Amino acid sequence: MEEKIRLNKFLAERLGLSRRQADDAIAAGKVLVNQKPAVLGARIDKNDKVCYNGSIIPYSVGYLYLGLNKPAGYVCSRKRQGDFPTIYELLPEKYQNLKTVGRLDRDSSGLILLTNDGDFAFKMTHPSFAKIKVYIVELDHALEPLHQQEISDFGIEIGDGVSKLGLERLDETRIKWRVTMSEGRNRQIRRTFGALGYTVVKLKRIIFGKYELDKLKEGEFMEVERV
Numbered sequence: 001m002e003e004k005i006r007l008n009k010f011l012a013e014r015l016g017l018s019r020r021q022a023d024d025a026i027a028a029g030k031v032l033v034n035q036k037p038a039v040l041g042a043r044i045d046k047n048d049k050v051c052y053n054g055s056i057i058p059y060s061v062g063y064l065y066l067g068l069n070k071p072a073g074y075v076c077s078r079k080r081q082g083d084f085p086t087i088y089e090l091l092p093e094k095y096q097n098l099k100t101v102g103r104l105d106r107d108s109s110g111l112i113l114l115t116n117d118g119d120f121a122f123k124m125t126h127p128s129f130a131k132i133k134v135y136i137v138e139l140d141h142a143l144e145p146l147h148q149q150e151i152s153d154f155g156i157e158i159g160d161g162v163s164k165l166g167l168e169r170l171d172e173t174r175i176k177w178r179v180t181m182s183e184g185r186n187r188q189i190r191r192t193f194g195a196l197g198y199t200v201v202k203l204k205r206i207i208f209g210k211y212e213l214d215k216l217k218e219g220e221f222m223e224v225e226r227v
Contacts, residue, residue, distance in 0.1 A: 004043035007033065010050065014057050016099065016118030018126070025052065063117040066091075066098055067224045069216040072109040072202075076100045087112065090219050101125060101208075102184055110135070110205035111213040113224075120226055124209055130182040134207035137189060140199040142174035143167075147196045156195050160185060163192040 011022035011031065023040055025031055031038040032051040044050060046059045070076070074087045084106055088096055091114075098114035101121045115121055123129050148167055150156060155164035166180035179189055190200045206213045210227045 004045045007038055007042040007044050010044060013119035016121045061116060064098060064115060065224045065226055066095055066114040066221055067211055068112050068114060068221040069213060069218050070104055070109055070112045071218040072107055075106050076103045091221065104205060105187055108203040111208050111211060113208060113211060125184060131209040132180060132182050133205060135179045135189060136204045136206060137177045137179045137200055138202040139175050139193060140201050151192060156192050158191040158195055163188055165192060
């Protein structure tokens with residue numbers, strides 16, 4: 001006999017929610033099991049019909065994982081922002097239902113992951129899992145040694161807390177840097193350097209967890225395995 005799984009775990013994996021968010025959705029009456037309001041702590045199996053906000057959630061899903069080398073100037077939303085294209089314009093129809101795992105802002109480039117596996121997306125982005133991300137960053141002028149020490153040793157206050165980044169100099173001009181971080185606050189790298197009077201003119205992500213950009217050219221993508 002097939003073992004039933006907890007409803008909140010099922011919702012979290014399929015929708016990319018936390019278990020707490022799934023429980024909140026159940027408590028709010030947004031989830032139906034076999035056309036009846038779900039209850040907290042419920043368990044389901046493949047014979048149960050689960051609906052969330054009126055949409056059926058398939059019990060079995062063929063998961064896909066995609067790595068894309070996002071060019072600068074593209075947005076990660078599904079709709080264009082003004083004249084700026086969306087990354088989904090780079091993808092064939094079979095990948096249009098995938099969701100981005102985190103984001104890169106419009107002016108940034110590099111590795112972006114997409115998937116329909118909510119559990120994977122959650123574990124790649126939730127702060128508790130501390131996934132390492134590595135970027136190549138170019139500044140508008142040389143980073144002072146004192147500022148380098150402030151960023152890497154003490155951290156910089158950027159309004160929503162202290163930002164601490166790992167820095168490795170990549171050239172003698174002190175303009176190009178390899179930046180390592182395990183957080184993912186909105187525009188964190190740009191705001192960190194900006195707080196000290198620098199402008200990031202180029203930002204490219206090359207590593208996200210165990211995934212690397214490798215030899216993908218800008219605009220190219222490839223299916224990857226979950227690791």
